[in-house]
Amino acid sequence: MPKHVFPVDFVWGAATAAYQIEGAVREDGRGESIWDRFSHTPGKIQGGDTGDVACDHYHRYREDVALMREMGLKGYRFSIAWPRIVPAGKGALNPKGLDFYNALVDRLLANGITPYATLYHWELPQLLQDRGGWDNRDTAAYFAEYAAVVFESLGDRVRHWITLNEPSVVAYNGHAIGEHAPGFTDYALAVRVSHHLNLAHARAVAAYRQLNQGGVIGTTLNLTSVYPAGNAPEDGAAARIADGMYNRWFLDPVLKGAYPRDILELFGQKLQAPVIQAGDLERIAAAPIDFLGLNYYSRLLVRSAPSSPFGYEAVRGAGPCTAMGWEIYPDGLYDLLVRLDRDYGHPRLLVTENGAAFDDPLQAGRVADPERIAYLREHFLAARRAIESGVRLEGYFVWSLLDNFEWAHGYSRRFGLIYVDYPTQERIWKDSARWYQGVIRQNGV
Numbered sequence: 001m002p003k004h005v006f007p008v009d010f011v012w013g014a015a016t017a018a019y020q021i022e023g024a025v026r027e028d029g030r031g032e033s034i035w036d037r038f039s040h041t042p043g044k045i046q047g048g049d050t051g052d053v054a055c056d057h058y059h060r061y062r063e064d065v066a067l068m069r070e071m072g073l074k075g076y077r078f079s080i081a082w083p084r085i086v087p088a089g090k091g092a093l094n095p096k097g098l099d100f101y102n103a104l105v106d107r108l109l110a111n112g113i114t115p116y117a118t119l120y121h122w123e124l125p126q127l128l129q130d131r132g133g134w135d136n137r138d139t140a141a142y143f144a145e146y147a148a149v150v151f152e153s154l155g156d157r158v159r160h161w162i163t164l165n166e167p168s169v170v171a172y173n174g175h176a177i178g179e180h181a182p183g184f185t186d187y188a189l190a191v192r193v194s195h196h197l198n199l200a201h202a203r204a205v206a207a208y209r210q211l212n213q214g215g216v217i218g219t220t221l222n223l224t225s226v227y228p229a230g231n232a233p234e235d236g237a238a239a240r241i242a243d244g245m246y247n248r249w250f251l252d253p254v255l256k257g258a259y260p261r262d263i264l265e266l267f268g269q270k271l272q273a274p275v276i277q278a279g280d281l282e283r284i285a286a287a288p289i290d291f292l293g294l295n296y297y298s299r300l301l302v303r304s305a306p307s308s309p310f311g312y313e314a315v316r317g318a319g320p321c322t323a324m325g326w327e328i329y330p331d332g333l334y335d336l337l338v339r340l341d342r343d344y345g346h347p348r349l350l351v352t353e354n355g356a357a358f359d360d361p362l363q364a365g366r367v368a369d370p371e372r373i374a375y376l377r378e379h380f381l382a383a384r385r386a387i388e389s390g391v392r393l394e395g396y397f398v399w400s401l402l403d404n405f406e407w408a409h410g411y412s413r414r415f416g417l418i419y420v421d422y423p424t425q426e427r428i429w430k431d432s433a434r435w436y437q438g439v440i441r442q443n444g445v
């Protein structure tokens with residue numbers, strides 16, 4: 001019997017994303033995405049890896065759903081590849097793309113697994129990027145048109161929708177530091193992109209409401225708990241700026257219908273302020289979400305750094321780290337959940353991603369990953385404490401079901417509960433997968 005039991009209807013899940021697992025990038029009418037272009041650009045991805053094959057999930061989804069069933073997953077979070085549905089980003093549809101996701105959803109439901117679908121997990125159709133991408137306001141409208149097509153095709157069976165995955169990473173990694181597709185290094189552009197992503201989210205929510213399908217829709221933000229590295233007042237001020245740029249800039253529009261004033265002024269001073277047109281904020285405010293998805297991986301420790309662009313710099317924490325170099329800090333998840341509950345009106349919450357990469361050597365056909373078990377157990381306990389504090393946390397999706405294409409790191413980082421032997425595509429349960437199967441079965445740790 002577990003010492004810490006979760007609510008009876010708690011949704012234990014696992015998460016993936018299309019480009020990271022599907023492969024089949026030039027099959028059945030799929031159009032090119034910015035990640036196809038970026039991963040095939042020399043020097044962008046560690047080891048020269050691409051998502052061309054990935055976990056071959058496009059062909060192996062039946063096997064993978066069977067793995068989910070064996071694990072006992074209550075929910076499965078996946079993403080829909082925009083270029084599979086609308087190859088050019090706008091205009092003509094690709095029926096075979098819709099066929100794939102309908103088949104996936106039907107198989108999930110037949111196996112008692114609730115589908116949670118993310119509409120955008122970074123795969124912008126390249127032809128839209130050629131027209132300015134997220135720097136072009138029109139892309140927000142094209143996104144809503146694509147979303148409406150998907151709602152109409154799947155909405156009778158998919159009742160849980162996530163508009164965007166981690167808009168801050170789309171904006172920052174893709175447009176400010178160039179580490180992700182499309183690879184720009186222009187902070188003012190990144191701020192404009194963040195605004196257009198918020199518009200896209202709002203338009204998709206409005207499109208969903210118009211269809212009256214009766215499900216729920218939200219978004220997924222990657223959030224953290226920000227702490228000052230020292231007791232000096234300037235470190236506290238630095239932490240507030242970092243929290244504003246990392247968290248509140250994305251939380252406030254979707255949950256309060258307005259940008260945080262301090263950050264709006266900061267961006268106005270430092271950058272070309274985002275191009276907010278008349279009616280934009282009203283549109284965003286008029287698209288309230290039913291739940292907030294949050295991806296949590298680690299905390300952010302900052303100190304004052306007057307010479308840095310925004311007056312702060314990150315400081316490495318003292319705790320042990322994952323293979324990504326991220327400090328393992330489960331208390332940060334507790335603090336984040338309690339903060340969201342306190343500051344944003346007691347919202348319905350889902351942990352849409354939490355997990356860790358470790359080296360995961362395959363030895364004699366087995367992957368012993370005690371670090372991942374410890375990581376997940378500590379974060380589950382932090383989540384349980386938050387629920388005991390009154391937080392409306394309704395589910396938890398481990399990142400990830402399978403080892404997969406880890407963006408700029410290629411296949412060098414393994415986040416999966418299930419090991420993927422890429423040359424053979426064999427799926428091998430790690431010890432953590434068996435452990436998680438037990439957590440789900442007993443609904444607690």
Ligand SMILES: N#[N+]C[C@@H]1[C@@H](O)[C@H](O)[C@@H](O)[C@@H]2O[C@H]12
Binds near residue numbers: 399406415
């Ligand atoms: N890095 N890392 C792991 C994981 C990434 O693989 C997901 O696609 C993102 O949503 C989020 O960044 C988290």
